[in-house]
């Protein structure tokens with residue numbers, strides 16, 4: 001086969017990856033735990049052809065020269081530097097580069113499509129490690145449901161810890177800006193490691209947060225997962241805020257969404273927030289609360305639209321039609 005198409009869903013971290021222990025190999029400094037979404041998706045089609053000479057990338061119907069280097073490097077990692085040139089076509093049903101984990105879905109799908117197109121058929125953990133080299137969070141999108149990523153001596157271990165059926169959490173994303181973020185997460189986390197006075201304590205407490213979340217998932221203990229996830233998110237943002245220059249992704253709308261979620265919690269609604277490298281707020285809730293959470297966020301000042309989603313599958317090759 002010289003052509004293949006794969007689909008991957010973005011994932012949202014509840015215990016965050018922020019910081020690299022090896023920039024060259026893009027290995028994370030900390031363990032992380034995430035949920036893979038269902039309704040948001042990125043499709044990547046990769047076609048190798050000896051004739052074309054140079055790689056080409058099309059993202060959502062437009063040429064994307066700015067992203068091409070990262071894509072070419074990822075293809076080299078999967079297929080070797082002596083591979084033929086590739087034509088890559090990507091299509092997402094959600095805003096990209098805006099803190100909605102678009103790079104996680106894109107690189108997970110790219111690695112799976114490139115592996116299939118080059119006839120390798122590697123196993124899931126090998127593909128996850130290859131995706132992680134391109135974007136740390138992408139390693140988690142190889143798996144569905146609730147996913148744990150742990151550092152091992154020289155690499156990462158990634159596995160599913162609950163299927164979507166075992167704990168059918170719902171996520172409502174409050175989109176507050178559609179545009180691309182000013183500073184990518186990779187550069188921002190390198191800055192945090194070099195300059196934030198809180199970075200060392202962030203690293204040292206991550207194991208405890210991870211274990212608390214892991215146990216909460218095992219016991220389906222929503223209150224405990226909510227408490228540790230919000231705490232972990234706010235710590236990550238404290239590290240960002242205290243970097244120099246400061247990395248502040250929040251806007252007025254971000255705070256308004258947090259206030260909405262606090263009000264819902266006050267009314268006994270099982271929901272919590274998490275925020276990544278962008279102004280969007282992701283609300284995680286139990287299924288019975290999804291409608292109330294969705295309408296409360298949709299009515300919040302500054303929210304452009306909401307994207308509700310259950311938990312979904314890991315990255316996979318799509319059958320050709």
Ligand code: DP6
Pocket residue numbers: 012013015016017018026032103134135136137138185186187275276277
């Ligand atoms: C805030 O995976 O985008 O979303 O490895 O440099 O590509 P690179 O970083 P990336 O960082 C994700 C950061 C985060 C938290 C998370 O997803 O765990």
